[in-house]
Each structure stands twice: as C-alpha cells, then as structure tokens.
Amino acid sequence: xxxxxxxxxxxxxxxxxxxxxxxxxxxxxxxxxxxxxxxxxxxxxxxxxxxxxxxxxxxxxxxxxxxxxxxxxxxxxxxxxxxxxxxxxxxxxxxxxxxxxxxxxxxxxxxxxxxxxxxxxxxxxxxxxxxxxxxxxxxxxxxxxxxxxxxxxxxxxxxxxxxxxxxxxxxxxxxxxxxxxxxxxxxxxxxxxxxxxxxxxxxxxxxxxxxxxxxxxxxxxxxxxxxxxxxxxxxxxxxxxxxxxxxxxxxxxxxxxxxxxxxxxxxxxxxxxxxxxxxxxxxxxxxxxxxxxxxxxxxxxxxxxxxxxxxxxxxxxxxxxxxxxxxxxxxxxxxxxxxxxxxxxxxxxxxxxxxxxxxxxxxxxxxxxxxxxxxxxxxxxxxxxxxxxxxxxxxxxxxxxxxxxxxxx
Amino acid sequence: xxxxxxxxxxxxxxxxxxxxxxxxxxxxxxxxxxxxxxxxxxxxxxxxxxxxxxxxxxxxxxxxxxxxxxxxxxxxxxxxxxxxxxxxxxxxxxxxxxxxxxxxxxxxxxxxxxxxxxxxxxxxxxxxxxxxxxxxxxxxxxxxxxxxxxxxxxxxx
Numbered sequence: 001x002x003x004x005x006x007x008x009x010x011x012x013x014x015x016x017x018x019x020x021x022x023x024x025x026x027x028x029x030x031x032x033x034x035x036x037x038x039x040x041x042x043x044x045x046x047x048x049x050x051x052x053x054x055x056x057x058x059x060x061x062x063x064x065x066x067x068x069x070x071x072x073x074x075x076x077x078x079x080x081x082x083x084x085x086x087x088x089x090x091x092x093x094x095x096x097x098x099x100x101x102x103x104x105x106x107x108x109x110x111x112x113x114x115x116x117x118x119x120x121x122x123x124x125x126x127x128x129x130x131x132x133x134x135x136x137x138x139x140x141x142x143x144x145x146x147x148x149x150x151x152x153x154x155x156x157x158x159x160x161x162x163x164x165x166x167x168x169x170x171x172x173x174x175x176x177x178x179x180x181x182x183x184x185x186x187x188x189x190x191x192x193x194x195x196x197x198x199x200x201x202x203x204x205x206x207x208x209x210x211x212x213x214x215x216x217x218x219x220x221x222x223x224x225x226x227x228x229x230x231x232x233x234x235x236x237x238x239x240x241x242x243x244x245x246x247x248x249x250x251x252x253x254x255x256x257x258x259x260x261x262x263x264x265x266x267x268x269x270x271x272x273x274x275x276x277x278x279x280x281x282x283x284x285x286x287x288x289x290x291x292x293x294x295x296x297x298x299x300x301x302x303x304x305x306x307x308x309x310x311x312x313x314x315x316x317x318x319x320x321x322x323x324x325x326x327x328x329x330x331x332x333x334x335x336x337x338x339x340x341x342x343x344x345x346x347x348x349x350x351x352x353x354x355x356x357x358x359x360x361x362x363x364x365x366x367x368x369x370x371x372x373x374x375x376x377x378x379x380x381x382x383x384x385x386x387x388x389x390x391x392x393x394x395x396x397x398x399x400x401x402x403x404x405x406x407x408x409x
Numbered sequence: 410x411x412x413x414x415x416x417x418x419x420x421x422x423x424x425x426x427x428x429x430x431x432x433x434x435x436x437x438x439x440x441x442x443x444x445x446x447x448x449x450x451x452x453x454x455x456x457x458x459x460x461x462x463x464x465x466x467x468x469x470x471x472x473x474x475x476x477x478x479x480x481x482x483x484x485x486x487x488x489x490x491x492x493x494x495x496x497x498x499x500x501x502x503x504x505x506x507x508x509x510x511x512x513x514x515x516x517x518x519x520x521x522x523x524x525x526x527x528x529x530x531x532x533x534x535x536x537x538x539x540x541x542x543x544x545x546x547x548x549x550x551x552x553x554x555x556x557x558x559x560x561x562x563x564x565x566x
Contacts, residue, residue, distance in 0.1 A: 371469035
C-alpha cells in the first residue's frame, strides 16, 4: 500500500506544497494518457512558477511480463515475442535475439542471410527514425513533417510485407537465418525506394533545419552533461549528439557490419537540435548501407547448414526420411541449446539493445533479460528537465525517442 | 581465487591484484569474461573497475533464479568500457532466504532503476538504495513474478 492509501497508487507524495523559501509550488501530473509521451509514460512534476523543481517518472503501465513469457516457449517461438518489445523496430529485436541464440549454438550464418539482415535492420532504423521525426515535429508544432515522414514509412512497411507477409510484427529473422526465401523482385523494390529516399530527407530538412521556430524550440534545450549520461545509462543518438562516437555496429561489429562503409555521425552541441541533426544524418547513412547491401548481395543459401536447428526445405521433407524426422522433432519439441550464458549487444535505433540469455541445455531458455535502450534513456529524464521550463519538457522527452513497450517490457 | 584459465586476462588479473579475496570464480566463454564476486565486495570491485579500469558504463543489472538450488539467486552486472571496447560480467550468488546485497548506486547512479526492477521482479533487496520501490508492478502486488516458483497462469485465491 502506498502512503496515499489508494491501492495501486504508485507515487509517494512529493514535497509539501510549501517550499523552503516560502513560495507555493504545485504538482502537475502529465500522463499516462498524454499525446506527447507516445504511450503510457507518467511524469509527476513539482513546479515553482514555470520552472520544474522536481520530476518523477512513473513507468510500468505497459508491463506485460514478457521476460517470463520467454521462459515458457522454445527458442524459435520466442522470436515472435521480440517483435512486440520495441514495436517500432521489430527487426532490430529479431536480430538481437537471433544473434544471441546463434552465439550459444555456435552457428555459422551464410553471407546472404547476414547481408539481408543488415539491409532489413537498416530499413527498420529508417522506419523508426521516420516515426520519431514525424511525431517529434508534431509535438513541437510542425504538423506537415509528420505527413511527409509517414509517406516514406508506408513504403518501408510495404517492403517488410513483401518479405515477411507482415507490416510490423515481421518475425523475419529466425535462429539460423531467415524465415522465408527473399521474394522475387525485392531488389527493384528496395532500389526504387532507396534511389528517392535521400531527396526525401532533403525535403524534411528543408522544412525544419533552418526553420526559426524549430530552432527556437530545440536549440539549447534538453542538455545533459556527457558524464551524467554515461552514469545514468543513456545510449545511442543522445550520446552521439554529445560528441561521443559510440556505435555497436562499429565498436563490436556483428552480422558482417564491418564489411560496410558508413560514418557514425556526431555533434557536440548536446541539445535537442543536435539530436535531430544526428538522427537525420543517421538516416542518410542507413540509406547508404541499404544501397551497398542491395547491390552487393551475395548469392547462396539464406539459412544455416544445421539440420537440427533449421527447418528442412519442403521438397526434401517429402522425399527424404531424415529431413522428415528433423522436421518432426523441431516442430514438436524444438532444438536443444548448449548450456551457457551470453550477452549480445546490437545498436538498435534507440541505442544499446542487449540480450542476456541463459540456457540450461533444454529447448526452452532458462532466463532471458532484455537490456532495452528506452529504459536506460528514460531514467535520465529528471536530470534533463529539473531546473528547466515546463514548456521545454515536450521537446526534451521527444528527443529521447523512447518506446514504452521497450521500457516496460 | 582466480581460475587458471583466466591468468592471461588483463581485467581478471587487475581485479585479483586489487583484492585477492573478492574473486570466487570465473569463466571466459564464447568471447565473454565473467567473474564471480563475493557479494560483500561488490561495491568496492565495481568502484575499482569504474575508476581504475575505465568501465564507465553499467549496461544492466539483472538476476537469475536457480530455484531450488542453493545459493538460489545470481545477481548479474554487465559492465562496459567505451574506451577499451570491452565488456565484463560480474556475478554474485545470494541465498534464497531474505536475499540482500549492497546497492551499486553509489558507483553508478544509473543502477537505480535496474536494481528497482530486480527488487520488483525477484524480491532481492538492495541495501542503501536511495529509492527502493516497485517499478513495473503496482505497490500492492504480492509476490515476485520472475521467481521460478511463481506460476505463469492461474487465479489467485
């Protein structure tokens, strides 16, 4: 029970209404149903005039116990759960999970599958950044950017649908490779998109980069010193906007990212505007990676040569006894994963995404923990908004780019 | 005592020369370093790794329930050094009876929410934590769902 006596009331009261200096302060509740929190974040803010004295984030409204759910399904079935964690970047989560389990299994993934993963993960980054840019701009008051961003996002979702049959919950990366053979005509489709995309980014920039209202609302707002961000567990574009060149794709390359030529954009201004610039530049870099991957796509198999893990081809299953047995065993009981524990980190659009997986040698994971970027980033909210004006909160938390499904799990 | 196969590892050696009693075991597996630390020493070891060995980031804190084995809980700390591009995992084993361990919020303030999450879902108390409340579940929730003896389905009677 909380101090208020209301069951389920989460927050103990903030300070007395009377502050030490004798001034009156008020507590403003923002959320959990607030349009600019993009989900169900609740912020309790103690105000002195228009200045925030104290801020307390309250999370957990979207907690689904997904880590417990992981312990009930076999490794391949768990892929579908990872989509639903960070629902704006489903393929990044698929990739993190697949890489972690493949590390436990010691599986070798063929080049075509690796490159396809890189290409689709970068399209996911574009997808996520487009949603972020559109909604962030709408929060600050620039309505039209949203419509432009969602035009391109629609095409990305159609590409996902072409590959996996699903627009959002794709589950396209499986343990050992891909779920399906890449569809016919994917190259033209991706190529057509990526040929026009850079000019579309120019359009967004035309609307925002030199827009005096945009600059006025974002420049010099929402700064947190770099040391504090590292201390609080902030990752991703926020660190890069403060001048730290950190990116798991470069630092700890996975899925053959080391073969691609791209830059890690950084800024030093460390404000909302710098985070905007970093993400826009990241979109251009992702487009570069997608182009390289589409043009240089190696041929060959798209799933690993591991009959005990990967489902056999339909043709083989109908003609070969062994393939039929493997098919039956994988479908009915899954595959066993050697005992051990791994921590696999990838660079999701929001920052460092880590999968900590413990196996006890059975077909079901013993424990799965997701180190999600939104959780760490959101923790620094009080550090960012305390002492600033209430009007800047929207711009500030918008620049963090959190997803509440990713935070609460 | 440091296992022999970790004698080559710079981080493991540094921790051992800092405090020989702190390490109770360890492993280098699949390219990842894991050190088992005596629970009483966790704060001093973390402080040493952060300020002396440049592991400036605490990536996550989590736990594993080994029920019904004893010691039942493992508390896991994933550390990251941006400069050295290295990671190290620390593991502390805790008994199943009133599990408690010193909080590392004095070393990384960001440990705050991670430890609250472990407290909420596993029921492990973190001593000297500035704000140890439930974080995901409501205040009046009973039990700790990520424990292995907590059922997945069923109606509460």
